[in-house]
Amino acid sequence: MNIQYKLKTISLAVSLGLGCAVTSTSLFAEEQNNEMEEVVVKASRLQGSAAAVVEERRNQAFVADILGSEQMSKTGDSDAASALRRVTGLTLVDGKFIYVRGLGERYSSARLNGASIPSPDLTRNVIPLDIFPSSIIESLSVQKAFSPSMPASFGGGAIDIRTKTVPQSFTGSIEVGVGYDSESSSGYTYDRNGSGVPQALNEAIVHYKGDFSLRNIILTDNLADTDTSTRAEQAAVINGDLLKSLPRNLVLKDESLDPTYNIKASLGNSFDEDYFGGRVGFLAALTYDKTQINTQKTSSVISENLVENCSSVLLTQEDVTNSCYNTTTSSDVMTDNKRLSGVFNLGYELDSQLGKHKLLWSNIYLKDAEDETTVGIIQSPNGSTINTIASNGVAQREHQFTYEERELKIMQFIGEHTFLDYGGLGFDWQYTDSEATTEVPTDIEYKFIDRYEDSTYVSSSITGDDNRIVASYLDLQDNVTSYSGNLTLPIYLTDLELEFKLGYDFADKGRYYTTSSFGVNNDTGVTIPVSTGADNILSATGYLTDDLIDNNSIFIDFNEPSSPDADDYLAGQKIDAGYGAFDIFYKNTWRVSGGIRWEGFKQVSIATSSLIFNGDDLNIFFSEDNIAEGTIQEDDYFSSLALTYMGDEDYQVRLSYGETVIRPDLREVVPVAYFDPLTDIRTIGRVDLESSPITHYDARYESYGQNGDNYSIGLFYKDIEKPIESILSVGDQDYSLGFVNGEKATVYGIEAEWLYDLSWLSDGFFTSGNITLSDSEVEIDPALAGNLTNTTKRMSGHSQYVANLQMNYDSANGMHSSSLVYNVFGERILASGVSGSDDAYEQPFHSLDLVYTYYPDFNSKIKLKVKNLLDEDQEVTQSDIVVRSKAVGINVSLSYTYDFE
Numbered sequence: 049m050n051i052q053y054k055l056k057t058i059s060l061a062v063s064l065g066l067g068c069a070v071t072s073t074s075l076f077a078e079e080q081n082n083e084m085e086e087v088v089v090k091a092s093r094l095q096g097s098a099a100a101v102v103e104e105r106r107n108q109a110f111v112a113d114i115l116g117s118e119q120m121s122k123t124g125d126s127d128a129a130s131a132l133r134r135v136t137g138l139t140l141v142d143g144k145f146i147y148v149r150g151l152g153e154r155y156s157s158a159r160l161n162g163a164s165i166p167s168p169d170l171t172r173n174v175i176p177l178d179i180f181p182s183s184i185i186e187s188l189s190v191q192k193a194f195s196p197s198m199p200a201s202f203g204g205g206a207i208d209i210r211t212k213t214v215p216q217s218f219t220g221s222i223e224v225g226v227g228y229d230s231e232s233s234s235g236y237t238y239d240r241n242g243s244g245v246p247q248a249l250n251e252a253i254v255h256y257k258g259d260f261s262l263r264n265i266i267l268t269d270n271l272a273d274t275d276t277s278t279r280a281e282q283a284a285v286i287n288g289d290l291l292k293s294l295p296r297n298l299v300l301k302d303e304s305l306d307p308t309y310n311i312k313a314s315l316g317n318s319f320d321e322d323y324f325g326g327r328v329g330f331l332a333a334l335t336y337d338k339t340q341i342n343t344q345k346t347s348s349v350i351s352e353n354l355v356e357n358c359s360s361v362l363l364t365q366e367d368v369t370n371s372c373y374n375t376t377t378s379s380d381v382m383t384d385n386k387r388l389s390g391v392f393n394l395g396y397e398l399d400s401q402l403g404k405h406k407l408l409w410s411n412i413y414l415k416d417a418e419d420e421t422t423v424g425i426i427q428s429p430n431g432s433t434i435n436t437i438a439s440n441g442v443a444q445r446e447h448q449f450t451y452e453e454r455e456l457k458i459m460q461f462i463g464e465h466t467f468l469d470y471g472g473l474g475f476d477w478q479y480t481d482s483e484a485t486t487e488v489p490t491d492i493e494y495k496f497i498d499r500y501e502d503s504t505y506v507s508s509s510i511t512g513d514d515n516r517i518v519a520s521y522l523d524l525q526d527n528v529t530s531y532s533g534n535l536t537l538p539i540y541l542t543d544l545e546l547e548f549k550l551g552y553d554f555a556d557k558g559r560y561y562t563t564s565s566f567g568v569n570n571d572t573g574v575t576i577p578v579s580t581g582a583d584n585i586l587s588a589t590g591y592l593t594d595d596l597i598d599n600n601s602i603f604i605d606f607n608e609p610s611s612p613d614a615d616d617y618l619a620g621q622k623i624d625a626g627y628g629a630f631d632i633f634y635k636n637t638w639r640v641s642g643g644i645r646w647e648g649f650k651q652v653s654i655a656t657s658s659l660i661f662n663g664d665d666l667n668i669f670f671s672e673d674n675i676a677e678g679t680i681q682e683d684d685y686f687s688s689l690a691l692t693y694m695g696d697e698d699y700q701v702r703l704s705y706g707e708t709v710i711r712p713d714l715r716e717v718v719p720v721a722y723f724d725p726l727t728d729i730r731t732i733g734r735v736d737l738e739s740s741p742i743t744h745y746d747a748r749y750e751s752y753g754q755n756g757d758n759y760s761i762g763l764f765y766k767d768i769e770k771p772i773e774s775i776l777s778v779g780d781q782d783y784s785l786g787f788v789n790g791e792k793a794t795v796y797g798i799e800a801e802w803l804y805d806l807s808w809l810s811d812g813f814f815t816s817g818n819i820t821l822s823d824s825e826v827e828i829d830p831a832l833a834g835n836l837t838n839t840t841k842r843m844s845g846h847s848q849y850v851a852n853l854q855m856n857y858d859s860a861n862g863m864h865s866s867s868l869v870y871n872v873f874g875e876r877i878l879a880s881g882v883s884g885s886d887d888a889y890e891q892p893f894h895s896l897d898l899v900y901t902y903y904p905d906f907n908s909k910i911k912l913k914v915k916n917l918l919d920e921d922q923e924v925t926q927s928d929i930v931v932r933s934k935a936v937g938i939n940v941s942l943s944y945t946y947d948f949e
Contacts, residue, residue: 109631109641110193110690111702111746111762113801117212120182128185128209129177134852134869135190136801136818138205146177147845147876148190148204149764149822151795154710154772155203161210161410161460164199164555166484166526168416168454177207179414179456181389183223183312183335186212192764193690193746194706196627196643197534197551200686202708203742203766213408214329214395215316218949225911225943227308227339230919231935235342235382236300236421236586240451243489245521245564246293249606253564258606260287288597291568291604294519296593298449298492300423300586305382308941310337316393326398326405333391340384344935348376350885350926377446379424388415404466412458422448425498441500445508447589451490458482474536481529488522488563494589496578507580508588510570517568517592518607523561530555545633549643550626557621559714565608565615568592571601615722619653619714642689649711652679653733655718680711682739699751702762706744712737712772716787729879731785738789743767759802764822768793771826774844774879775836785879788836790828793843797822811860817853822846837881847874866900878924888931891923907947915939 105114113135125131132138132146145153158175159165167175189208191198198206252260256268262283265271269286271279318329350373390413398405426444464476494517496508510516534551570576578591596602608615629643690704715722716733748762771793775786799820806813824843828836842848853870872895878888896917902910916938924932 106700106750106752108191109639109692110191110195110688110704111748112189112191112193115188115190117182117186120185120188125182127178127182128180128188131182131185132177132188132190132207134854134871135188136799136820136852138190138850146207147847147873148192149795149797149799149820151204151824151843151846153845154713156205156207157199157201157203158207158209159199160208160412160458160480161462161478162208163460163478163480163482163532164528164530164557165456165458165480165482166528166557166559168456168484168486168524168526176454177209179387179416179454180209181335181337181387181414183314184211184333184389184391184412186210193702193704194686194688194708194744195641195690196629196645196686196688197549198645199553199623199625200645200647200649200684200708201711202706203710211391211410211412212331212333212393213410214318214331214393216318216329218317219331220315220948221313221945223310223312223943223945225308225310225337225941227310227939227941229308229339229341229937229939231344231937232305232340232342234302234304235340236380236423237303237305237382237384238298238300238421238449238589240419240449240490241295241297244487248290248293249564249566249604252290253606256606258608260290260603260605262287262603284601284603287603291592291597291602292594294517294566294568294592294604295490295492297590298447298494299590300421300447302586305340305342306338308337308339308939310335310943312336312945318395324398325400326396329395329397331391331393333389335389336387338384338386340382341937342380342382343937345379345381346376346930346933347379348373348929348931350374350929350931375426377424377426379422382421384419386417389413401468403468404464406462406464408460408462410458410460410462412456412460414454414456416454418450418452418454420448420450420452422446422450424448443498443500445496445498447494447496449490449492450488453485453487453489455485456482457484472538474538475533476536477531477533479531482527484524484526486522486524488520491520491522493518493520496588497575498585505585507577508585509575509577510591511575512570512573514569514605515567515607516570518565519568520563520565522563525560526557527559528555528557543635547631549629549631551629553623553625555623559617559619559621561619561715561720562616564606567605567607569603569605571603576600615720616656617653617715617718617720618656619651619718621651621714622649624648637694639692639694640690641692642687645686645688646683647686648683650679650681651711651714651717653714653718655720655733680717680739682709682711684709697752699749702746702748702750704744704746706746708742708744710740710742710768710772712739712787716772729785734787737772737787738770740771740789741769755805757804759800759804761798761800763798764796766795768795768826771843773826773828775882788828790826793824793826795822795824795843795846812858814856814858815854816856817851819852820850821848823848835882837884838887841880841887842877844877844880847876849874863903864901865903866898869895869897869899871895871897875925881926886927888924888926891925893922893936894918894920907949909945909947911943911945913939913941913943915941 105112108114115131115135119134120131125134129146138146138148146156146158147153148156158177165175168179169176187210189210190205191208192205194200194202256264262280265283265286266279269283271282312333312335314331314333316329316331318327320326321328390411392411393408395406395408397407424446426446459481461479462477465474467473467475495510495515497511498508499506530553532551532553534549536547536549539546539548576596579585579588592602625645625647627643627645629641631639631641633639686707686709688704688706690702692703693701695701717735717737718733719735720733722731743766745765746762747764748760750758750760752758769792770789773788773790775788797820799818799822801818803816804814806815824846826841826843828839830836830839850873851871855868857864857866859865872892875889875891878890881887895915898912898914898917900912904910916936919938920936922934922936923930
């Protein structure tokens with residue numbers, strides 16, 4: 049099956065149920081909308097850059113926060129995700145996703161230079177922001193109040209990643225860096241072999257229609273030998289040959305890990321051209337980094353019968369471990385990550401008596417390859433459901449090998465034009481073609497039973513049942529075509545400055561997701577030893593030899609689930625949008641901005657089977673009922689209004705109102721089962737999920753002083769109809785997660801931000817930071833809540849507080865700068881509990897980082913970063929008992945940068 053066939057399949061799925069598109073604005077819009085008089089601020093290197101960003105924020109019509117490249121450098125953040133957690137009210141989850149104002153990732157959206165792009169994440173529509181390295185970012189804008197030029201899918205905030213364009217003069221730099229992690233001196237590695245579904249298995253899926261049983265092999269291959277035992281032997285040989293095509297010799301090695309290292313390089317310049325009198329520029333940048341990190345994770349399932357007793361604060365941790373869990377899984381996880389990013393931009397600028405024109409051709413390539421090895425021991429201290437060291441000297445063990453590649457390719461054409469002969473009429477436009485792909489060519493899990501004597505490992509074996517080995521393969525392709533255009537007309541009167549804007553946005557998204565899984569079954573019905581002695585424990589995963597397959601009833605099966613546990617789907621989404629907006633200044637004292645947006649939204653998600661794509665007839669699987677269940681069609685108007693009072697140069701007061709909507713993710717509306725990498729919980733979609741309309745109210749007071757000093761304080765309130773909530777179900781050994789629409793929800797809070805010079809205390813010091821305090825409540829109809837424990841509760845993913853604090857220093861001679869950066873968020877519901885079990889809460893994580901930079905000369909920079917100085921672990925609790933934990937460790941890195949003149 050080739051790419052062209054996949055894309056045709058996507059188009060078919062979309063055309064059966066859809067019609068329309070997404071939005072975007074010009075890359076140069078920041079310059080166009082924020083022209084201002086020259087501002088000269090006498091300040092140090094870091095304080096000056098922070099003050100400049102504050103000035104841009106001040107000139108926004110709607111409440112927004114801006115984070116510039118210099119600020120990201122100051123805090124030592126390596127990607128967009130880690131940088132954004134410094135913004136007021138934003139928290140980082142799993143190193144990838146941003147929660148705005150304490151709300152989950154579904155309530156935030158991200159665009160690139162104003163354009164909608166696809167997500168390479170396997171389980172979400174939202175973009176994992178860790179894939180964007182800070183080296184390609186010029187600034188990050190977080191708009192917290194809705195404006196009509198933005199997509200209507202707006203919750204807590206919208207993030208625009210603005211990449212570097214072309215320089216006005218020559219620029220070039222190179223950076224090299226190394227790092228060390230306290231948790232990662234050694235770890236488990238392996239030699240990965242094989243990539244993707246073996247050809248023999250691909251062909252067998254079609255030939256045997258997904259059924260590798262001996263009976264079906266005999267019938268399909270017409271093994272007409274009259275001797276029944278001979279038929280079975282022939283079928284067993286055929287099945288064994290299929291099994292032998294799997295990667296089988298994945299032997300673990302306990303090795304010293306390589307240090308983290310990275311290299312970055314960039315080159316750009318601009319040149320005058322004589323023919324039209326314009327200027328041509330280019331920028332090329334390349335970044336590569338490699339990390340190997342080992343960490344320890346623990347995951348437990350509480351015994352429901354003992355929850356009340358286990359909640360006692362009088363219990364010791366040993367009591368909890370021995371009495372309160374059905375199962376506990378302790379894992380060593382080694383992650384080998386390689387990231388590559390490349391940027392090539394070509395721009396043209398023409399400034400003439402008739403007008404100004406800017407054109408940009410931008411190309412971005414991002415690749416992230418992650419190889420993860422997990423060794424986990426599963427124990428049951430209660431001896432209730434599985435083998436346990438405590439009761440009979442045995443425990444379950446799992447080895448898992450997962451290799452994942454994510455790619456994001458983006459091509460943008462952006463134009464900006466001002467026509468002076470037509471009253472300064474402006475026209476900006478963009479066309480973006482982007483593709484995100486994710487492949488998991490290796491995902492193999494082994495299950496063993498370990499035997500112990502006096503707590504010392506003796507041997508391992510496989511039990512006589514199914515799925516002793518599970519090999520899975522996954523492929524995702526997401527394509528988005530986006531284009532937009534905006535007309536802007538300024539009008540200047542005696543006491544009024546007016547700007548009117550009309551715009552149109554369109555985007556077309558198609559997603560294809562498929563996975564195949566194969567199980568290795570021990571049909572002997574008896575336990576088979578696979579390793580003996582501590583020296584051989586790591587080589588146990590090499591037990592699947594030709595001899596073992598040929599002389600035992602070890603068979604392979606194609607694990608293709610049926611609905612509601614289908615594991616593949618097609619999805620398409622189209623959004624058409626048009627808007628009108630205005631921005632009015634009266635005597636440079638009052639500013640009124642707003643408008644209305646119409647948006648037509650159509651989406652279809654179709655649960656399907658891998659057999660479709662290996663068979664001959666595609667259309668028979670797409671019934672009208674199947675399409676209707678996964679289709680959402682909506683069109684509506686969304687309004688916004690903002691009022692700003694500007695009190696001289698010292699302060700301004702903002703009020704704003706907006707109406708938006710949050711829609712279910714593509715995957716949430718199909719009955720497809722998957723494991724969420726964020727929670728590591730089996731999750732399944734629901735076909736009847738509805739969109740959630742939101743009404744927003746914001747107020748903010750901003751004060752501006754000398755030397756860039758400023759502070760702001762704001763209030764916000766959100767009224768959400770039919771909010772989408774995640775529901776947690778608890779089994780003996782595992783959890784599962786689903787979704788439901790609540791009746792209503794509210795979110796409200798207060799946030800403060802500041803930048804303040806401390807030179808009166810000691811030269812060179814200044815402080816900056818922000819604090820958000822908020823609360824939320826969601827009500828779920830008991831009739832729809834099933835066995836949900838709490839039908840009225842705080843919203844999933846909401847933190848009641850978020851704090852970012854920085855102490856910064858710039859030396860008087862400009863050779864030294866440093867920042868001590870602290871970040872914390874309040875506990876938040878990871879998933880809602882059911883059947884009397886409590887909600888699962890992710891606990892606060894106190895992050896304290898130190899960044900020191902030395903400038904030995906004008907061209908050079910040496911930077912030292914120490915992250916997680918407090919050496920905290922990440923934890924999830926349920927009924928006040930830790931059910932998940934992950935060691936993070938202290939990370940130290942050192943880099944050297946040289947800028948060419």
